[in-house]
Each structure stands twice: as C-alpha cells, then as structure tokens.
Amino acid sequence: MRNHPSGLPFLFFTEMWERFGYYLMIGIFMLYMTDAQHGGMALDRDVASDIFGTFIALVYLTPFIGGLLADKLLGFRRSIILGGVLMGIGYLMLAIPDSPVAFYSALGVMILGNGFFKPNISVLLGNLYNEERYKSLKDTGYNIFYMGINIGAFVCNFFAAWLRHNIGWGAAFAAAGVGMFIGVIVFLVGMKHYRHADVRKESAAGEMGVGRMLSSVLLPAIVTGIAGWMIPGNVFGTDSTDAFVFGSMPVIGFYLWILWKAKAEDKPRIKSLLAIYAVVIVFWAVFKQNGTALTTWAEFYTDRTLPEWVAAPARAINMAQEVKNDTSLVPKYDSQFRTTRDAEGNIVKEANVDPYFLNIPESERPPKGSSASLISTEIFQSVNPFFVVVLTPLVIIFFSWLRRRGKEPTTPAKIGWGLVVSALSTLVTVAAVYFCHNGAEKASAWWLIGAYGVITVGELCLSPMGLSMVSKMAPPHIVGLMMGGWQLATSLGNKLSGVLATMWDRYDNKADFFWVNFVLLTLAAAALFLLLRWLNRIFREQGLS
Amino acid sequence: MAKQKISRQRSSSVKDREEMRKFLTILVIATLALMILMYFIFAG
Numbered sequence: 124m125r126n127h128p129s130g131l132p133f134l135f136f137t138e139m140w141e142r143f144g145y146y147l148m149i150g151i152f153m154l155y156m157t158d159a160q161h162g163g164m165a166l167d168r169d170v171a172s173d174i175f176g177t178f179i180a181l182v183y184l185t186p187f188i189g190g191l192l193a194d195k196l197l198g199f200r201r202s203i204i205l206g207g208v209l210m211g212i213g214y215l216m217l218a219i220p221d222s223p224v225a226f227y228s229a230l231g232v233m234i235l236g237n238g239f240f241k242p243n244i245s246v247l248l249g250n251l252y253n254e255e256r257y258k259s260l261k262d263t264g265y266n267i268f269y270m271g272i273n274i275g276a277f278v279c280n281f282f283a284a285w286l287r288h289n290i291g292w293g294a295a296f297a298a299a300g301v302g303m304f305i306g307v308i309v310f311l312v313g314m315k316h317y318r319h320a321d322v323r324k325e326s327a328a329g330e331m332g333v334g335r336m337l338s339s340v341l342l343p344a345i346v347t348g349i350a351g352w353m354i355p356g357n358v359f360g361t362d363s364t365d366a367f368v369f370g371s372m373p374v375i376g377f378y379l380w381i382l383w384k385a386k387a388e389d390k391p392r393i394k395s396l397l398a399i400y401a402v403v404i405v406f407w408a409v410f411k412q413n414g415t416a417l418t419t420w421a422e423f424y425t426d427r428t429l430p431e432w433v434a435a436p437a438r439a440i441n442m443a444q445e446v447k448n449d450t451s452l453v454p455k456y457d458s459q460f461r462t463t464r465d466a467e468g469n470i471v472k473e474a475n476v477d478p479y480f481l482n483i484p485e486s487e488r489p490p491k492g493s494s495a496s497l498i499s500t501e502i503f504q505s506v507n508p509f510f511v512v513v514l515t516p517l518v519i520i521f522f523s524w525l526r527r528r529g530k531e532p533t534t535p536a537k538i539g540w541g542l543v544v545s546a547l548s549t550l551v552t553v554a555a556v557y558f559c560h561n562g563a564e565k566a567s568a569w570w571l572i573g574a575y576g577v578i579t580v581g582e583l584c585l586s587p588m589g590l591s592m593v594s595k596m597a598p599p600h601i602v603g604l605m606m607g608g609w610q611l612a613t614s615l616g617n618k619l620s621g622v623l624a625t626m627w628d629r630y631d632n633k634a635d636f637f638w639v640n641f642v643l644l645t646l647a648a649a650a651l652f653l654l655l656r657w658l659n660r661i662f663r664e665q666g667l668s
Numbered sequence: 669m670a671k672q673k674i675s676r677q678r679s680s681s682v683k684d685r686e687e688m689r690k691f692l693t694i695l696v697i698a699t700l701a702l703m704i705l706m707y708f709i710f711a712g
Contacts, residue, residue, distance in 0.1 A: 200688070201688075201691055204691075204692070204695065205695065208695060212702060215703075216706065219706070219710045222710055224709075225710055311692075314688070318681070
C-alpha cells in the first residue's frame, strides 16, 4: 500500500461503506416489500419483483448522466459527496414506515444519488493513478478497491440480519444510511489527497456535448418513457416495464444511428460491441435474480437451520433468527407460498405455525413451544461476494495457466464460457427443485450456495473485463458513449431480471422457472459462439485477442 | 519562474478550498432542511 497514492485508503473505505449501505438495502429489499408478518409492506411477490427490477435498472442507468454532469459541470469530488448524501438520505427515508410516498421518494433519491456517486469514484481513483510513478500500479489499485466493494457487500448482510430481527426493518435501513454517511465523512477527511486528481476531461474532437446528448437521447427517452407509462392497459405486463421498454427505444435507436453514421473502419468494432451487449443483457437478467427469485427460494424453500456449533454462538449475540414452533395468526400461504387476499385486498390470515415450518414434517420440527435457530435469509446474499474474493485468484491462475500453454480463450470466448457456466448454475437450482419435490420439503442450503458458487465463476469470466474491453474496442471519440452502452445493457438486463422474477408465482413447478433461465442463457451462449469467429477476427485486428 | 508557479498553485488551492467550503455549506443546509421537512411531513 505504501507505493500507492495516499488517496487510495480513503477511496477504499468510502467505497466499502457505500457498498455496505447499498447491498444492505438490496439484501433485504425484497424481503421487506413482501413481508406480511413483521411490519413489512405486504406487497404481492410479482409487484415487489417489478419494483425491485425497475429500481436496479434505474440505478445502473443514472451513472451515465451522473458521469456526464461530473465531467462537464460539477467535478468528481462534488458529485461523489452529493451522490453519497443523496443515497444516505434515501436509505433513511426508506426507514420511514407505512408511507408509500416516503418509500417511492426514497427510491428516487437513491437512484439519483447512485448516478452521481458510482461512476465518479472509479474515475477519481483512475485519475490518482495517471501520475507517471503510479501508472504501473493501476490494475493493483483497482483490485484493492474491488476488495473494498466485496468486503462491504459481504459484511452488510450480517448487520441487516441482526438489526431487523432485534429492532425492526427501519433500523436496518437506517444502518445503510449511517454506513453511507460514514463513507462520505471518510471521503471528506481524505479530501486533500485527491484534490489534484479532480481534473475534468478535455472534450475530444467529434465528442458529443452535454446539450446535444440531452436533447437527442435523454429527452426523447424521458418523453417516450412517460408515454409508455401513461398508455391505457399494459403492452409488456406492467406500467413500469412499458415505460422502460418505450424509454429504451430512442436510446437503442441512438446507438444504431451511431453505427449507421460511423466511418467504415469503425463499424466492425461498434457492431462487435453491440453484439456483446445484446448477449450480456441475458446474463444480468439471470444473475440479478439473486435479490428476487433466489431470495424467495432461500426464504421458503431452503433449510436454513443452523448447525448447533454455529447456532450456540449465534444465539449468544442474537444473530440467529429464532422461529418458535407454536400457533399464531400468520398470513395464509398455499403450497407454493403464495399469499391470498380477501375481497378488500387484504392478506388473509389464519391461526397456524410460522410459514417457515409449512414444508417441514411435524416430526422434524422443534418441540411445540420451542424455537428453531435459523440463518437469516439475506445472509445468503453474502455468498456471492465471498466467492468473488475466494475465486478471483483461482480464475486468474487458471487463465494464466492456459495462457502459458497458448490456450487462453479470447475475450469473446471467455464471455461465451461465462454464459455457459452461468447456465450450469441454473441446472443446480433445477436439481434442487427436483430433490426437494418442488418445495414439498426444504432443500439443503448447499444447493443455493452451490448455485451461487457456479454463477460467480460465470460472473468472473464475463464481468470484470467488461469496461476495460469496451474502452479498448470503442473508437476513441465515442469511448464514453460505448461505456454508457455497457451500462445500458446492464440496466436492461436488470429490468429483465425483475420481469422474469414477476413470473415466479405463475409457475406451479419451480423447476420450469429455472429451466426458462437455463434456456435463455444457453441461447445467448449459442448466439455468441456462432459469432465467435467474426468477433475474434475483429478483436484480433484491434490487438485484443 | 518557480516562485510564480508555486504562488499560482497556492492561490488555485485556496480558491478550490473556498469553493468546496461553499458547496459543503449549501449541501449541509439543504440536507438539514430536507430532514426537518421530512420530519414534519411523515412524523408530524
């Protein structure tokens, strides 16, 4: 660390706390929206999935605008502080109970804040390494920074679990806000270490200005998005999906227009990137179901009983979720854990055991009146960051080993294999459904941990090289726009993940739900491998094979 | 020459610090105002 810029530790801890807040909120978001037992919003699962998908889609869309404004107007430090404060306020607003106005305003403020914060802290870090003496350490610097992200994402769910079980939902969301404000304070303390790195980029020749960008892309997108929301009835299932699809049309049209107008020598590079964006959408559509469908799977279908050697210390610090085996008034669930509503739209309740015990035979439940100590559902969200930390060195070693033998796959091939491995992860969940007889009994937690492990390998083949690949492949005068295209693809994938998750309750056999994911990923991988020779040729021509 | 350069850097650093102070003051006041407003709307 001593050889790195003095600003690195401050940016590391700022990002760690920011991710702590974001992933804490994301880890319990679906649970909070669907909870009808402990003061949650009691929304139907499809409505909650739609909100979740739309939120994470917009969270990935606004950095495009935030990056642009920081670059041309606000500067990076101000954008980071403004974004951090907005996100902190958003999390605190989410802690306000029983107010749909506060809830939706909170989501809006968080989306806006993320747009200012997320892209600019990465750029500021990159700028710190632009000094000649640090240039060779840039990749290591980003790896250290990436560790901060994963530590924050790993730790936060334990805090969320403790707070929501011991105090309530509001305390957990407030903790996300506190984490974010700690991040902002750390950033302010280290200000003198990155003052010199807050330099705005000179506009390159042929680069599009903010005004033109706003009028030709963003304004039409907003107008068509609002039109999509307002049209009577639904074209794509829900108002938010209609708005998103309609709003995306001008943006997609804009990228096709860029391709149309590009010089002949630039066209293959743009085409290859657009082809990769299209398949990457499918990856995110499946991957981001960790917050929706897989959270539902963890909540109701997974055996979350803690082994006694973990349960005892967990109980000592109130970390275990204690669920008592007695009869009380609980929401009435069917065999697929769907709630039912009466004529007034209220969730029907009945005197029964806690829903967790519904698919556990009576003989295997704890004695009447005593409790089972469970691992809290959101802690499964820590499995992915854990695997990222553990598997990243292994994946790097594996590719280095292949490189030494002259067999390292090209970047497009790695993306293709990433899709194949991700498809395999859905087979793990399909197998889990068969082994637990479609939820008639609980599945071992190892199925879910295994599925997360496999999809993390897929993620590591595909995601880390994404932005660097775009920066190298895009024609120099539209690098920023093509980076935005990668973000847009992620955003569309996130939205699609919500759309797919809304269908969870429509499948009586949950294996069919996961088969759909498998088919989508397989088709995306097949499309990529069909284009592989063409993609490899273009990448080779750019010195990127 | 070198003296001039150092003095230019110093004055731009002072200006930057002043601008940042103004920005933070506005941000803190706006945040507090928003918090108070939220308190009256949702808890009042």
